[in-house]
Amino acid sequence: MSGILDSVNQRTQLVGQNRLELLLFRLNGRQRFGINVFKVREVLQCPALTAMPKLNPLVRGIAHIRGQTISVIDLSMATGGRRIEDLKTAFIVIAEYNRSVQGFLVGAVERIINTNWDAIMPPPQGTGRASYLTAVTEVEGELVEILDVEKILNEISPLNTEVSAEVASTLNTDAHKDKIIFIADDSSVARNQVKRALTTLGMEIEMAKNGLEALKRLKEIAEETGDVTDKVGVLVSDIEMPEMDGYTLTAEIKNTPELQKLHVVLHTSLSGVFNQAMVKKVGADDFIAKFHPDELASAVQKWLGPEE
Template identity: 40%
Template sequence: MLNLDHKDNALLEAVDGRTMLAGSNRMEILLFSLGTSETFGINVFKVREVSKTPFITKAPNMPNGVEGLISLRGNVIPVLSLAKILGVARPGAGLGGSMMVTEYSKRTLGFLVEEVDRIIRVEWDKVRTPDNVASGVNGYITAITELADGKLVSILDVETILANTFGEAIVGNIAPISGGHEVNVFFVDDSAVARRKITEVLDKLGVRHKHAQNGMEAWTRLEGMASHAQQMGRHVAEEIDLIMVDAEMPEMDGYVLTRNIKNDSRFEGIPVVMHSSLSSDANRAMGKRVGVDSYVAKFDADVLAETLRPLLQRARAV
């Protein structure tokens, strides 16, 4: 078994006792295959360990693509076949030789793959949002990057995989904010599922909102709003009451985006909330380092709403 907390130190930077690249606008991707010619990747910080495919206990009434359950150090976790979920499983093919144990939004899962390759480091500005992601395998891809040999790597959208397998999180009753129609939120997230759920929460809070799909797009639009407000002799805080950012995004990660916002005096007084599936203490600590006002793990609609509520009410009171 390979424990990914003990990778080659030459590939890692230590922050608060853990390996972190966040804030440097770089990420590490674990490459793997699903028995096709394509190469796939997943952010290393979502992966706890890699092992050979273990014995999996079948269970009744499992969603399509869920092979069964395993016991891992006293915890029972579901195991998913990524090839089946992405629709690329070959007829008669086995489960694959390797299992990645992932931790995502405080949830532990096993992902079966054909073979795990290696870990690479890439700059976020070399990670692009893919075109034409409406259906098929592309519907599960959140970003694309290119290896030195020209081979493309498709980075998986784990949020979409989980939503399509287990169902989307339900957004229940959320009380609207008094005067919410005057409140403006700008948020950015590269996952279509996440954007949809965030929109549901903001709609129930009764606030107005705009969004971007990656960090660079968000920063470009925010700079444009700030410049326009400046030309009009206004403060951009009159147009934006709160900014919400994802942590890992194509072209610019949420840590660099937050640092840009906090280092630009035009955005002074506008709170920044980081909303991320990377929910470890180390990620929260990095969020604090770059200046986020609050850090919320995906996806609990009530927790998100109750985190935003006082910040938005305070903004309206100013």
């Protein structure tokens, strides 16, 4: 137990410091890729895969790992590359996204590095694989690509973004029609999923691609109005974002007088034992795991506050 607590304490020290840990891996060839360690449950040599009828072509098979059946997605194929052929030398990165566990087939796994979110930059425009990237960074003079896993998963198994009729009937934001809902997320797929779900509330929605962009815009609004809450009803923010993550964004908001009354809902595919400690430390109002439109819409309604 003390080992787990020490690990939690070590990672919560990163909160507000805009830092993260990346697991580096390769698909086919020399190009390096990265995934946030928080999303990784374990990494193991690729076990025997069981072929199943009618699987998506990007799913190479099913693996039985520690009593659980896990779909194994070929990350190279999923991003438009050639399939990973030699499964005997390949690895599976087992990760949790959007309340489910997936296995990602990769060619090789390197190591974990500790870096700053401000060293993680938006992807360059015009590259062939750019639509599958949320960010890039540089390690040892080489470009590391961070994949938009939410986009990949949505292409394989699209998420429902509609709020149920039952929940929709309980939503009433008439008193807040003059305010906006602000969304910050680096994944274009995730931004649009959140937007579609929250459109049910009938309010104007504004979006930013990362925490730094969101913070600048919120400060602009505060300069115009005197207090950001005069215009913005609630902020829904991802945690993993280039340049400034959601934890740091929240801490900046809560430490800025003209922003600190803004309610912040952290909405993320990250899961695990660390999040609640981190959410409490930075002062976020709520934490919602992606992606359940009913829970998200209800949380936004809650933090908009009572009718004025």
